[in-house]
Amino acid sequence: MVAELISVGTELLLGNIVNTNTQFLAEQCALLGLSQYHQEVVGDNHDRLAEVIRTALGRADVVILTGGLGPTEDDLTKEVCAEVMGFPLVEDAHTRKRIEQYFQNSIYKVIPDNNWKQAIVPEGAIILDNDNGTAPGLILEKDGKAAVLLPGPPGELYPLFFQQVRPYLEKKQPSVIRSAMVKVCGMGESQVEDSLLDLIDRQENPTIATYAKTGEVHIRVTAKAASEEEAKRLLKPVVKEIKSRLGDFVYSVKEKETLEEAVVRLLQKYELTVTTAESCTGGLVAGRLVNVPGASEVFREGFITYSNKAKRKYLDVSKATLKKYGAVSEQTAREMATGGVFATDCDACVAVTGIAGPDGGSEEKPVGLVYIATYMKDKVRVEQFQFKGNRAKIREQAVVKALDLLRRSILDNYR
């Protein structure tokens, strides 16, 4: 089954916003095993929109349109799609009632007149109730083809897709597609591919695909089967084999688990608290830990010691070390991590010091040089990195490697 995605909106044509909706829908359609050959963006213009819809319906089985379902005169998606597919428009009493209810619960006292336009639907369309807005989603079916119309705001699009569109598409698919995710940190994409070369080469079902993220590699394993149980049965041994080959480099096999969530989970498991001592990352490692709801159980305080003076004052880094080796050195990283634990009652500390640039680099210590240290169970572990890219990119990589060193140190010391 072939799917095609059309985004409607001038703000996309003019580059005011990035088209994240299409990325979301494309990924979801791929997960469902749908084939995809084209994506389009078009503005709120009757003739051009009609032409794009006609072309897409000519070559795809399911056309998913986002945007242009709002209450203003500019919003044309529903009207044009109904016209192209030959559906008359009628008022839907159920949707009208929902709009009334929506406004009862909102700050508006009076329902703006143009909102009633959103109760007009193509006659015979499947109506997808939208709990987060006034424009319902719509599915128009004709001659074995379907057009799925969804509102553009992600807060409306995502729930509508997961709750109503995905089940609809799954029912149209002859087979079940299920996938598993293996998330890796500490290996590059080509290293991961080398380790899995024979698996990747002989892949058929399940398939294996690797994706490079900042400091991470994600491996998606996808199986096609007659039933959900069968698909899961196909996935299991492949995921197990990947895990056994990559060992501790695998930080999660949960689809949605982030690196910081994996770290917080480990800290919780071993009942450990951690503190942070950051120089060039300036609070971003702590910021990632606090991303995790409930992080307060394991993370209570952190230090941003950007100046040498602050490193001495809060972390007791010695004057001699700073003078002899400099702020960006293995020795300073070591003392920062140690000092963080002794300045608090925490079980562990992760420390980062480096040169993020663009200035401050030298031949001996170039921009991108970063030392990361962990202190745990009276032991310090330090790693040295030479990152590439601009200031933001260098700091982003340092944050990932700091979280990962913390993770691996916990495994090595407590498992």
Place this chain on the structure above:
Amino acid sequence: MVAELISVGTELLLGNIVNTNTQFLAEQCALLGLSQYHQEVVGDNHDRLAEVIRTALGRADVVILTGGLGPTEDDLTKEVCAEVMGFPLVEDAHTRKRIEQYFQNSIYKVIPDNNWKQAIVPEGAIILDNDNGTAPGLILEKDGKAAVLLPGPPGELYPLFFQQVRPYLEKKQPSVIRSAMVKVCGMGESQVEDSLLDLIDRQENPTIATYAKTGEVHIRVTAKAASEEEAKRLLKPVVKEIKSRLGDFVYSVKEKETLEEAVVRLLQKYELTVTTAESCTGGLVAGRLVNVPGASEVFREGFITYSNKAKRKYLDVSKATLKKYGAVSEQTAREMATGGVFATDCDACVAVTGIAGPDGGSEEKPVGLVYIATYMKDKVRVEQFQFKGNRAKIREQAVVKALDLLRRSILDNYR
């Protein structure tokens, strides 16, 4: 003049990556005053690619293609575009030499055979030397139409565009387009529009457009004229009028200046140092300040006090205050900001405490409640916010508002 953008690549069709290249190019083309009606994404497939290129050349004056210029057999963009436009392919000695030089400076000892493919070009094409990769950009001109072929990696695409494609497109345009940016924080988009309603209503040249960003509104003023001077002369009074209407809500009129850069610039101007005392934002305010190269001049240390104990230990927040008013309260925010200054030698402190959720909210103190305080010149200023959205969104908004309160406090106290 009409431009159309085509992205070539399976990773876009499958939703593995977000199409930021198209957003970049669309914004740049809009800034040049080019009209845009369609964007497409298509895979590395001969027939489909040829069809898309043919359609685009039929309706646009300039078609910009990105991706598919790599050295592998999958990469077809150049070959298919040359075929559609009727250009024979020939080897270009200059490009071959550049590829040799590129590999001399790289870690590779031997040049992979398939890289020579990148020295083959459509005969008569304009060749755009690529300093960051082996695939040159190409411009094919025929019958008053042009196809511009650019490599997909942003690190190659952006410099090629700015250095060679933009000047080329500017020359083709009969008039000059210049724009100015006014960046606003502390007002919502509709408030900004209300304040500028008469200007927006009667706009012709320059035009005024507003864009909502997290916690910010950006206003782009764009003028069309016969010369650069004339365009700048048209922009000046409009920018001045907007600035005078929005006053201190305007934090910058520089295209690339971020909120944190504006804050660091102000701190430098008044020779002030600042510290941070963060609870729910957990280091992200400090992280934003450290985004700015040279931030060490004004920011040397910061506190992440996630637990009550840490708030007491480092910031001297009183036990009585925490007990009577709670950690998320105006009083605690006030004491955090005060304590931050007294614990350091800094001139100012910005403090954040709030409930980012999803847990921890109550009827009295719902999720999203955030207090932000600044201490400066013996004066404390506290603002209360009720943010919407998930944990990440609430924290992101809190960071922006903290930077903005710091900015406005500096203006009020030192200007």
